[in-house]
Amino acid sequence: MTEEFKKRFKNFLLLDIETVAGFASYExxxxxxxKLWDKKAVSLKRGDETMSNAEYFYDRGAIYSEFGKIVCIAFGAFYWNERxxxxxxxxxxSGDDEVQLLLQFKALIEKYPADQLVLCAHNGKEFDFPFICRRMLIHCIEIPRALQISGKKPWEILHQDTMELWKFGDYKSYTSLDLLAAVFDVPGSKNEMSGDQVTKVYxxxxxxxxxxxYCREDxxxxxxxxLRLHCFQTVKPENITRVE
Incomplete structure (x- = not known):
């Protein structure tokens, strides 16, 4: 690994969010x-009537920031140990209070220089980053500079997205983190649960x-x-620290 890459990791934060439907039930x-969910459900189901609008809300509400909420934000950073x-x-x-959760995350990323912080997530540009920003706006929380992209030129936006790195400009399909982990022989995170179970578990x-x-393991x-996408060796298991 080059010294330039080491220097870059100084202001590099990887993250993942877990979201649930905003309410325990459609009712x-x-x-x-x-009424607004009913309208959305019609377009989403596209004639598939196997689930009612209420069932569809419980199943898919977490995906949409207007109808879901964040219950956990996991984040991690690389560093070099004494060896x-x-x-x-x-x-x-994490927590049931989304406002407090978002304020904690805001305080974290504002510790970094806004013009140097690189945020990285899988499908982050389509999901994690906009979901966080929209939920902040809903709660009247000022969006940190590092997450503000309006008016910026493409090269001024430092966000990284592993799904985008894999696509090479091909936008025909979604490639899951789990699939890419398998392709690159990286141990997966689906041992205890999977993403479609989060609302039920919550x-x-x-x-x-x-x-x-589950979120931290992601x-x-x-x-x-x-690291594998940049042809570097992965972190040894004994060099991974998990803080609950």
């Missing part, structure tokens, strides 16, 4: 929002700690994949 949605080996530390913010099992473990996979 709990305000009436105005129910000059690459190491990785991952932690997370509302029915009420196990936020399980969601956070960041570990993301970090290892990022």
């Amino acid at each position: 709990q949605l305000p009436e105005r929002m129910q 000059d080996e690459i190491a990785f530390k991952v932690s997370s913010f 509302y029915e099992e009420k196990d936020l700690s399980k969601i956070c473990r 960041v570990v996979v993301l970090a290892q994949l990022y």
Whole structure:
């Protein structure tokens, strides 16, 4: 690994978010929002009537920032240990109070120079970054400079996206983190649960700690994949620190 790459990692933060439907059921949605979800569901289902609008909200509501909320943000960073080996530390913010969660994350990224911080996520440009920003606006939280992209030139936006790195300009299909991890022989994160179970685990099992473990492991996979996409050796398991 070059010294230039080491220097770049000084202000490099990898992240992943876990989102759930904003309410435990469709029936709990305000009436105005129910009507708007019904309209959205028609276009999303495209004639597939195997699920009702209520079932579809529970199944897909977490994907849309207007109808979902963030319950966990995991983040990690590379560093070099005393043996000059690459190491990785991952932690997370979580909670039922989305405002507090977003304020914690805002405080974290504002510790970095806004014009130097590189945020990296898988499909982050389409999902994680805009979802965070939209939820901040909904709660009247000022968006940190590092996340503001309006009016910026493409080369001024420092965000990295491992899915984009893999696409090479090909936008025909979505490639999951799990698939790329398998392709590059990186251990996966789906041992305890998978992304489509997050709303159920949150509302029915009420196990936020399980969601956070899953989210942190996704960041570990993301970090290892990022290194493989640059033809670097992955972090040794003993050099990975997980902070709950």
